[in-house]
Amino acid sequence: MLLNFIRKARLPLLVKIILCTGIPFILAVFLIFAIHFHQYTDRPWAWPFVLKNMAYLVFVVLLFIGLVYAALFKLVHRPIRSMIAGIDKIGTEGKTSLETVDQNDELGELAEAIQQVGEKVRAKHAELSEQREIYWRLFEAAPCIITVQNKNFELIRYNQYFADHFPVRKGIHCYEAYKNQPVKCEPCPVEKTFEQGVPHFSEESGFYKDGSRAHWMVSASPMFDRDGKVAAAVSVSLDITARKKLEEDLKKSERKYNAVFNNIPRALFLLNRETLTVLDCNRSATSLYGYTKGEMIGKNFMEFFAEADREEQKPLIKNLQNINRVKHLGKEERSFYVNINLTDSDYHVGLKVILAMVIDVTERIEAEQQVIQANKMATLGEMATGVAHELNQPLSVIQMISNLFVRKLDQGALPDKETLSDVSSKLRSNVDRASKIINHMREFGRKSSLEVDFVQLNDVIRKSLDFFSQQLRLRNIEVVLELEDGVPSIKADPNRLEQVFINLLTNARDAIEEKSLQEPMAQGDKRITIRTCFNRRYVFAEICDSGTGIPKELTHKIFEPFFTTKTVGKGTGLGLSISYRIISDYGGTIHAVTKEGQGACFDIRFPRATGT
Template sequence: MKKDINYYMDLPYTIEVVPIPRAQGGGFIARLPEFGRLTITGDGESREEAIASLLAAKKERLSDYLRKGIKIPEPVQEEEYSGKFVLRTPAKLHMVLSKQAQAEGISLNQYIKSILEKAVVLQEHSRKEEDKEDRLLKEFQALLEKKFERIELSMQSKEDLSGLSPTKTELKSQTDEYPDLFELVPCIITVQDRNYNLVRYNHEFAEMFDPKPGAYCFNAYKGLNEKCSNCPVEKTFEDGGSHWSEESGLNKDGTIAHWVVKTAPIKNDEGEIVAAMEMCLDITRIRRLEQKVMRSEEKYHAIFNNIPNPVFVLDLDTLEIFDCNNNVEPVYGYQRDEIIKGSFLEVFKNEDREEYASKLRKSAFISQAKQVTKEGRTFFVNIRISPLEYLGKTVLLVVTSDITKRLETEQQLIQASKMATLGEMATGVAHELNQPLSVIETASSFFMRKINKKERIEDGNLFTMAEKIRSNVGRATSIINHMREFGRKPGVTKRKTDINKVLTKALEVFSQQLKLREIEIEMDLQEDLPPILAGSNRLEQVFINLLVNARDAIE
């Protein structure tokens, strides 16, 4: 099928119609969401006008896209939706939803489906209520414009305003026919003349500000003796347009009130502006909540920055640093503006970054992680990771604790313990070395006797004796190297280790001690054990300590 303008005009694109907030002029805006950044929209005073404007713009924009060769997106058909999708949530939310589903006696899938259905229904209901409110306000504005057609106000002639009383009486009797529009509309409404006198106001305004008869708007709202410097009513009389502002004043009980103001002109048959209608929406509760949120944020930042450990807020996917506290600089050497927007992986060595990237996303705790400062100094930290919501998205809260000094102290204690163990094993080691030395001494004595007697040594005997000397020298070297390695200060790096080999080496060092005390050892090691991640030197010390404890318990 040829994809021309008619093809695209006939496609069933989705039309979204959204009300424009009254503070921004009111009305509706319609759009085609499938077009994304290409954006095709229309607007109007009503939904119907907005859709008509959208359809007119749609044909014009589609023709332009076809002419320029721009790829036009097509709507997704209903059959393209499988009814299944994958939703990733924080573990805590998953747990809460599962428990609630269990309490309801239904599956987690059914429970989430019911929540989504309720949310969609509530959203649609809220949209309809907003539409109804907008419609009522527009009807009320039109009504007031009709009622003030007979009002003649002339600032040049300065006519006596007392003549307005019959018109105002007539206005009141006629607006009484529409009590829902005037008295029950969910906002404050006043009607003001060019002198800013309150000609008419609804019950909600009276309840909030308790105006005196003939009061000026600025006096009733704010207790002022002259008009406000930024007066939207004045601007409406000047240019005939609608204007808005945000104001603050005192309620009749003395508490501070905040409200958003929107004005509209009221004209007579000749198109002259005879009054201005001012509609105010009370936003006091919103402003108070904002103040509480601000205080809460200040408290959060105070706590966040005074935590004695470095704290990072990371993007869950990229591990980009969104935020960090003041204690990052003393530990890592980076100033806040240097490290923000960078990757948290930059504080790890290049060869370790891939490993720790996986651990950070999957683990709640990482022990003895090796990191580097800005100057390149290596140090060790424990890392605690917690997922949380931050600015509307799931992030990782990462807290690090520098444990370098603690590890150094532990190393010193371990080394002291090793030296004590070596002291205890001195007798056994001496015995172990004495055996190969005795063999070497015997063989050398044999050679010397033969040489002194000038007797020939048979080749077979000479080879056998030389082999014994070589093997015992190797055994002595192995014992010395093992003791040297055991006495060396161990590092904290963990590597894949065969636990059977480590245990066998520990027994080789300590077995003579046990033999001297007539203690027999039976080894029953399982073969083909998988390697473990450990420090072989430190693990050997653990086994030797266990052997020492077992020896002492037997004695």
């Protein structure tokens, strides 16, 4: 009771110990003093008495020792052992519940402090346990392969994804699990991580346990112990099998593209859209231009054009407008004619390119030129009668003048000065007229040039009539000209355009003649009307006749080669086809508007030359 009272009293621990040990000490001293006092009295000494006193002394000492031990056990030993047990539980089990130390002293305060520390440790332990549980769930649920290897490359931990895809047994090595091979990989990212203590990356290939082949992106990172040494390596492997398959498919596609690109029988160029620099070209391009691929890559595409055409053609290429029948220059200034088809494409991310297909049309143009030339010769043959009549008039005048001189000479007289001046003037005029006819025929008959120049459409029409008018006069066909003044220039070759209008005039003449054979026509009914006009973008020409017209069901065929409605032996069927081709070469169009029996009109349109 006394000890419990002292233990619960609000006294310092030292005071409690002094009280619990001091009281037994005082009692023991009192007893010893009593025995000692009794020993020195006058009583006789007797062994029984001595023995009795000694027994008292031993009892007192044992009582003192027992009371001191009980006091220390109750006040110190039990609370300390209780706190030690609680601290052990905190360290091992994470528990903080200590046995109650019901003392209002330093040990009680210490127990309370330990209880508070334990509560904090418990809260921290619970937080760490929760985090560890989250990390463990993440480790197990991660959609990638995670393994931990020791220095012997043995798997000491792995996640569920690994267990689902690879054979698992105790002590299995990583190279056995991943690649089913008896030795480690070379090079091994895990080995490098152990050696250098830094992460390493690699791409690896192996097999899943179902036998399917797989590819991984492997990241090996070190795990350090308390001494800072690498104790293990964590490998995180991402399955890149799908990406690898895409890469292989892409390589196959690139090989196929390169095979098609290099073997297509047309010259192909990839051009930077901004600078028009050649980024790539195929074998057909090197063969056509005579340069090696290394010489062509980096070259500006405009350098293949004739210098006079570069400024005109550059905006057309940048605007992806197809170009026809343009002169190109190969190695050593070798020239040839090409058609260029343009389209845009994505070559690399963020880089816009132009895909240019260049078609060599030199042989085709030469063949067409031969056909055109043959058509010219046929036209000249048809006009032989009219030309002969045209030449006959100046020749007759020349003959009359020569006869006059002969007669005068026979008479021994000379013409007077006025007569001589008059006949000389007529002689010169008719010689010039004959020379003009001959030169016109020679110019018309020469091979046309593919070069273009600024041309006045009205001048071409008048020149065509100069050459063809006698043909029409012989047949009493009237020509009505309605040519607008100030017609802008177009880009073309005047000789080729003249052939177009002569072909159309020839067809108009034949149609009027055919109609006159079918029904009587008055003098004014035989008529050809030629008109020109223009607007802000185009120059127009219209040739109308009063002939038979074209059947509606045949209008879509009239521009086909060798198609004709004329009788056998009278037409080749090439006139309109050649005219269509020539007009198209200069960016123009032609179409027929006709009513059967009421004549036909051919409407022609050319783009205005830039700057006019």
